[in-house]
Amino acid sequence: IFNVRVQINDQADGACWTNLKEAREYAEEKFRINGVNLSKEDPSWLDRSYDFRITVNAARVYQDGGGPCFGYTDIRLVTFAKVNEHYHLASGYEEFAALLQNDNFNKFIIERIGKFFAEMK
Numbered sequence: 001i002f003n004v005r006v007q008i009n010d011q012a013d014g015a016c017w018t019n020l021k022e023a024r025e026y027a028e029e030k031f032r033i034n035g036v037n038l039s040k041e042d043p044s045w046l047d048r049s050y051d052f053r054i055t056v057n058a059a060r061v062y063q064d065g066g067g068p069c070f071g072y073t074d075i076r077l078v079t080f081a082k083v084n085e086h087y088h089l090a091s092g093y094e095e096f097a098a099l100l101q102n103d104n105f106n107k108f109i110i111e112r113i114g115k116f117f118a119e120m121k
Helices: 020-033 106-120
Strands: 003-012 049-060 069-083 086-101
Touching (some): 020 049, 069 106
Parallel strands (some): 003 049
């Protein structure tokens, strides 16, 4: 059994990502179903602990706030490993995608979270 803290990093403007709560709750529930303990603690302080990080950085293409959303998404599972008395970030999973979509990134993020859990089985 290990611990996971789900972290959301919202750097999206122009309504390019609006379902943050849904994404967090979906990821947390999938971890619970798989027997993982959820944590609020920084994983560098707990043994067998990880961060599940969901990052979206996006904005509408045109200055007037119109047009498609352009940006990137980054979903990763990371932990900290101590090597020679120094902590290093270690990634167990990472998926980065650059996107240009007329709609927002909501559906894409939920699909990517689902893909993570499908690949981890």
